[in-house]
Amino acid sequence: MANSRGAASDEERLKRLNALELTARRLEPLPAERQRIASETLSYVDAFIESLPGEKAYAGGTCQGLRNVKVTESAKPFGEVFSYLRDEMNRVGINSSSGSCFGYIPGGGIWTSAIADFVAAATNRYAGVYFSSPGAVMIENQMVRWLCSLVGYPDGAHGNLTSGGSIANLTATQAARDAAGIDSTNVRKSVVYATAHVHHCIDKALHTTGLGEAVRRVVPMDSRYRMDPAALGKLLAGDRDSGLKPFLVIATAGTTDTGAVDPLDAVADHCEAHRAWFHVDAAYGGFFLLVDELRGLFKGIERSDSLVMDPHKGMFLPFGSGAVLLREGGKLTASYVHDAPYMQDALGFDEISPADAGPELSRHFRGLRMWLPLHIHGVAPFRANLEEKMLLCRHFVDGVRALGFETGPDPELSIGLFRYPHAAAGAFNRKLLEALQDDGRCAVLNFRSHLAEIGLALDVVRKGLEHLADTRHREPDTPRKP
C-alpha cells in the first residue's frame, strides 16, 4: 500500500513509532525518579548553603575535569553527572553566594527565588504575551508596577523585567533614541553625557543601538565622584549654542566604582531646561530607596525619563534579573511593539505584554523569582538587609581606618574605598591587596553578609597588614595614584 515518505509499510512505521516513543519518553522521568533527583538536588543545595560560612570567597583553579565530560548519545547516571557540578564547577572561582564576598558587587541567590525559578521552568508558562498566559504576565507587570511605585513614577509608567542591568540599559537606550527621533541623519549631531564612572554597559548599549557615532561628553565629577551638575549645565548650553542636539544624560545612582549617587534632582533641572532625555542607571543602588535614611539621596529619580534597577543585586535574587522602567510607559511600547501576523491574538488587552516592551519574545517567566520571595517573606527583610549592608559598610570603613588605612569619601550606599597611606606604599598596597583578593574596595551587598563576616574581613586585613609590615622596607618605592 502507498504511504508517504519512504516507510516501507504502515506496519513498519508503527513499529518505528513505538521504538521512538520508548526513547523519547525518557525526557519525562517517572514520579519515583523525579522524587529521587529532586531530593538529591535539594540535599546538595542544603549542604552547599550550610557549608558557606566555612568556605572561601574565592578559590583558584581551572576545572580541567569538566573538559573531559563529553556529550554522548547514551545516558549517564544522574549521580555521575551531578558530581561534575559538585566536585568541579562549584569548587572554583568567586563564590558569589558567600557572605564573605566583598570584592565585586556580589550576587545573592536567595533560596526561595531559586524555588520560584524551578516552578517557573517546570510549569513553563509563556510570559511573553498576555494572551498566552494572562496570569504570568500579570505577575510580571505587578512587579514592574511595584518598582515604579518604589521610584515614585506616576500612573502611566511602565517597564520590563530583563536578564540584567546591561540589557535593561540597552532597552532604555533604544526607547530614548526613538523618542528623540535619532537616526542616521542626525546621530552625529546628538550628544550623550555621563561621567567617567558610568558603567561600561552604556557604551555597549550605545554601540548596539546605532548611537556609537553620537558625540560623547565626559561630565566632570566632584571630590566625591558625583556628577557636577553645574559642569553638566555648561556642556549642555555650549552644545546647544554650537548647533548640536543635547540628547541623552545618563546619571548613575550608585556607581560600581565608588557607590556614588549623582545629584539627580539638579541633573533633572538641566535635562528639563535642555529637553534632554534623563536616564538613571540605578542597577546597583536603586533598591536602597527602601532605606528611609537613604531616600533623600535619590531625590529627583522620579523625574527621570527612564531608569534601571537590578533585582539580582539589591534584592539578592539569583543572577538573571534586571528591570527597566520608563516614566511614560508608552515610549517603551512605541519603540518595541511589532505586530507580526502571528501576533494578532496578542494585541488589545489591558495588560501590556512583555514582548511589546522589550527586545525579547520567548523568555523565562522571570517575574516569579521576584514575586514569590516578595510575597512569602514580605518587604521587611529586604529593607532590613539593605539598611544592614549600609551600616556594615560604614563599620568596615571605620575598622580599616582604625588600622591606619586611608579611606575614600564616606560611603553613600554600601561601597567603601581604602588604601594604606605609607608615603610610598605602591608596591606594599599592591601586595596587601593581592593578599586580600581585593582592589581596596569593599562592596557589601550579599544577604549572607552580617556583622560576623565583616569582622572576619577586618581580621584578614589586620593579618595581611601584620604579615607584610616587616617586608615593607625591602619593597621598591612606587607612588600610587589615588
Ligand SMILES: *Cc1c(COP(=O)(O)O)cnc(C)c1O
Ligand atoms: C552591575 C551594573 C550594571 C550592569 O548590570 P548587569 O546586571 O551586570 O548586566 C550596570 N550599571 C551599574 C551601575 C551596575 O552596578
